[in-house]
Amino acid sequence: MLRHLISAADLTRDDAVLILDTAEEMARVADRPIKKLPTLRGRTIVNLFFEDSTRTRISFEAAEKRLSADVINFSAKGSSVSKGESLKDTAQTLEAMGVDAVVIRHGASGAPYRLANSGWIDAAVVNAGDGTHQHPTQALLDAFTMRRRLIGRDAGLGQDLSGKRITIVGDVLHSRVARSNVDLLHTLGAEVTLVAPPTLVPVGVDSWPCAISYDLDSALPKCDAVMMLRVQRERMNAAFFPTEREYSRRYGLDGDRMAKLPEHAIVMHPGPMVRGMEITAEVADSDRCTAVEQVANGVSIRMAVLYLLLGGNEPALTHARTNEEK
Amino acid sequence: MDKHDTPARPQASDARPVLEGPDIARVLTRIAHEIVERAKGADDVVLLGIPTRGVFLAQRLAAKLEQITDRKIPVGSLDITMYRDDLRMHPPRALARTEIPGDGIDGRLVVLVDDVLFSGRTIRAALDALNDIGRPRAVQLAVLVDRGHRELPIRADYVGKNLPTSLRETVKVQLAEEDGRDTVLLGVKAGQ
Numbered sequence: 001m002l003r004h005l006i007s008a009a010d011l012t013r014d015d016a017v018l019i020l021d022t023a024e025e026m027a028r029v030a031d032r033p034i035k036k037l038p039t040l041r042g043r044t045i046v047n048l049f050f051e052d053s054t055r056t057r058i059s060f061e062a063a064e065k066r067l068s069a070d071v072i073n074f075s076a077k078g079s080s081v082s083k084g085e086s087l088k089d090t091a092q093t094l095e096a097m098g099v100d101a102v103v104i105r106h107g108a109s110g111a112p113y114r115l116a117n118s119g120w121i122d123a124a125v126v127n128a129g130d131g132t133h134q135h136p137t138q139a140l141l142d143a144f145t146m147r148r149r150l151i152g153r154d155a156g157l158g159q160d161l162s163g164k165r166i167t168i169v170g171d172v173l174h175s176r177v178a179r180s181n182v183d184l185l186h187t188l189g190a191e192v193t194l195v196a197p198p199t200l201v202p203v204g205v206d207s208w209p210c211a212i213s214y215d216l217d218s219a220l221p222k223c224d225a226v227m228m229l230r231v232q233r234e235r236m237n238a239a240f241f242p243t244e245r246e247y248s249r250r251y252g253l254d255g256d257r258m259a260k261l262p263e264h265a266i267v268m269h270p271g272p273m274v275r276g277m278e279i280t281a282e283v284a285d286s287d288r289c290t291a292v293e294q295v296a297n298g299v300s301i302r303m304a305v306l307y308l309l310l311g312g313n314e315p316a317l318t319h320a321r322t323n324e325e326k
Numbered sequence: 327m328d329k330h331d332t333p334a335r336p337q338a339s340d341a342r343p344v345l346e347g348p349d350i351a352r353v354l355t356r357i358a359h360e361i362v363e364r365a366k367g368a369d370d371v372v373l374l375g376i377p378t379r380g381v382f383l384a385q386r387l388a389a390k391l392e393q394i395t396d397r398k399i400p401v402g403s404l405d406i407t408m409y410r411d412d413l414r415m416h417p418p419r420a421l422a423r424t425e426i427p428g429d430g431i432d433g434r435l436v437v438l439v440d441d442v443l444f445s446g447r448t449i450r451a452a453l454d455a456l457n458d459i460g461r462p463r464a465v466q467l468a469v470l471v472d473r474g475h476r477e478l479p480i481r482a483d484y485v486g487k488n489l490p491t492s493l494r495e496t497v498k499v500q501l502a503e504e505d506g507r508d509t510v511l512l513g514v515k516a517g518q
Contacts, residue, residue, distance in 0.1 A: 018420065025405070025421040034458045039408040307408075311418035 002317040004116040004125040005305055008136040009183040013160055015317045016188055020144050021157050022304035023297070029066060030300070039311050040069035043100040048090070049128070050076040050106045055271055055295060056128050056138075060103050063302035069310075072099070087111060091120040099123050101310055109133035109176075124309050132174050132235065138270055139180035141301040143188055145294050146225050149266050162189035167219045169195045169251060170229030170278050173202045174236070177270045178229060182210045195219050197251065199240040200231075216251055220260040227268040228253050228278045244277060254280040258288065266290050341498065341513030345487055350470065350501075350508045353486035354383070357468050358390035360484050365435055368394075370463065372431055373401040376440045376452055377422035382503040383470060384439040400427035404438070404459075409451035426459055436462040437484075441499040443469040446480035471510055473497045 002010060011019070029035055045064045049057055057073070064071045074094075081090060087106075094102060101124040104112045109131030116125035129135040147156040150164055166185055172178045172194050185192050192210035194201065205212060213219050220226065231247065241247045258267065267283055269291040275281045283289055308316045345353070362368045368391055375384030381403045388401040405422040407413075438452050449467060456465060468484035473491045489512065491497060498511040 022421050025423065028424060032459060036458065037408045038454070039413065308418050311408075311413055312416050313414050314417050316418040316420075 003309070003315055004112075004127075005136050005309065005317075006113050006116055006125065006127045007134045007183065008139040008180040008187075009134075011136070011184065011187060011317070013187050013189070016140070016143065016184060017158060017160055018316065019140055019301065019304050019308060020147060022308060023140075023144055023300040024153065024157060026066075026303040026307070027297070027300040029303075030296070036066055036068060038068050039307055040064070040067040042070070043310055044070045044072065044098065045101045045103060045306070045310075046072045046074055046094050046099045046123075047128075048074050048094070048102050048104040048106075050081065050104070050111070051129070053105055053129070055298070056105065056135075059295065059298040060126075060128060060137075060302050062299045063306060064103075066299070067303055067306055069100075069306070072097075087115065088118070088120055091115055091118075095121040095123065101126060101306070103128050105129045107131055124315070126305065126309070129176055131176065133176050133179065134183075135176040135180045136184070137298070137302055137305060138177050139184040140305070141294055141298040142177075142181055142227065142268060142270070143184055144297050144301055145268065145290050146190075146266070148297070149290060149293075150224050150264070160188040161185060164190040164225070165193070165223045166190050166225050166227065167193045167195055167223040168227045168229065169216060169219075169253070171200050171231045171240075172196045172205070172229065173200045173240070174232040175229050177227075181227065182208050186210065193219055193223070195251070197241055197247070216253075216257065217260065220257060221262065223261065223265060225266045225268055226253065226261065227270070228273075229270070230272060230274055230278060248277055252276075252278050252280065253283050255282045258283050258286065261288075268294060270294065341496075341511035343509050344489060344512045345471070345510035347502075347508035350486070350510070353470065354386050355390055357484045357486060358387055358394055361387075361391065361437060361466075361468070362394055364466075364483070368399070368435075369397075370434045371399060372427055372434045372436050372462075373399060374404040374426075374431075374436055374438055374452075374456075375401070376438060376448060377403055377405050378504055379499055379501050380438075380440040382501045383441060383468075387437075387439060387468065400429060400434075402427045404452055404455055406448060406451040406455050409454045411447055411451065424455075424459075431456065431460040431462045433461070433463050435464050435466065437466045437468055439468045441470050441501075442497050443467070443472045443480075443482050443485075444475060444497075446476045446478040449480050450478050470499060471497055 103126045105128040111130050112125050112127040168178050182192050186209040195213045195216050267289045373384040373388050375381035384401050388399040391399045402425045403423055405424045407419050407421050466483040469482045470486040471489050472485045473489045494515055496513045496515055500509045502508050
């Protein structure tokens with residue numbers, strides 16, 4: 001039984017489709033005058049954010065509040081962590097307060113896994129992004145956005161993304177979004193192509209269930225969705241490309257490149273966007289760009305995940321991590 | 327010759343039909359007339375079915391009401407999963423669709439439609455769910471079968487068939503839209 005959501009690779013196809021279908025119903029709550037469900041009344045969820053985040057933290061908080069959970073926000077700045085407290089002691093403090101779930105973002109890859117499997121706490125752990133490892137709810141909301149746009153809101157129910165061709169472009173090396181998306185999209189039957197400069201492709205990528213290309217222009221005409229990644233300067237301690245201008249020329253998405261996409265194809269961005277770097281303002285503001293929609297969908301997806309993990313006496317998701325998918 | 331009249335599998339023979347297709351059609355026609363009578367013309371009636379089978383019953387009732395009144399009757403669905411009082415006792419259930427007709431339910435007469443009325447807990451959850459959606463003028467309840475054993479002070483306004491049962495028995499409604507045929511089966515709980 002899957003008690004925690006640590007990695008997108010832990011989800012089976014049926015789990016992922018169940019989350020997407022549940023999110024589709026959750027999305028309808030946003031259209032109501034009273035955007036609230038009583039489902040997690042009396043459950044306490046801590047948002048444990050060791051790394052800066054606006055989008056993800058607010059999105060989780062909105063999802064928790066719409067499900068009537070009690071929400072405690074914790075950010076490392078201004079907490080005992082800045083006085084040198086370890087993750088273990090922080091976790092045990094939270095456990096003593098009786099929390100039911102911990103949503104954790106941490107700069108170190110594997111921190112959520114450690115929290116979930118160390119025996120420090122009983123609470124369910126939801127990974128909200130760890131280092132360069134995983135960000136499963138982002139992958140789920142991306143898949144949700146693709147299913148809605150490429151198949152349809154109602155037509156998509158119960159469906160996966162079989163046969164859809166997705167191109168992920170940019171700083172794959174530092175991107176937990178790319179890793180999570182490759183895992184989840186593969187599980188959902190999509191064909192993923194990563195496009196990046198050779199220096200920004202991680203070692204061992206040939207074992208991932210996806211194709212690699214270094215040429216954006218040849219990949220564009222044959223994809224249903226293109227996902228642009230931000231170049232994560234804050235994680236870079238070396239020069240990975242000569243100049244920003246050169247990166248932008250070769251791997252940035254501008255109007256001319258967007259015109260090469262098939263007519264139905266969408267442009268995605270997990271945010272925050274750096275206009276003029278990986279994406280031009282013209283593309284970011286076009287109606288093919290789903291960046292804002294992805295944020296709205298994030299709340300629905302997080303409601304679905306929290307409901308399925310915490311809504312009953314045991315989680316509704318099965319555990320199916322296999323070695324080949326790791 | 328083969329024996330064509332061998333008894334059906336034990337499970338199926340345990341369950342005895344108490345309402346067949348034509349009975350269900352007649353019962354729904356009667357309920358439709360009762361709604362029109364009690365609501366004095368059903369001008370402001372909104373039918374909300376409780377998934378899964380309540381939704382099909384609501385759609386059938388709406389069709390009958392439209393025949394009687396010659397007016398379009400708004401019909402929708404109300405999923406009560408998130409409002410259940412036994413959520414913590416089972417794994418989370420898949421959600422069904424809540425579809426409120428375009429004009430909403432404020433100031434309207436909402437008739438909730440379900441297949442079986444038993445403990446009354448589903449209807450309590452439905453009343454809570456309605457509360458988050460709007461403020462109807464009044465709420466009424468129509469059910470195909472009332473099998474008794476209420477655990478809450480709730481009663482139906484329109485009942486297809488009162489079916490006195492024991493707690494050892496099961497009542498299963500099958501509808502063509504979902505199960506391929508119309509019938510209400512009275513059976514005995516497995517293992518009893």
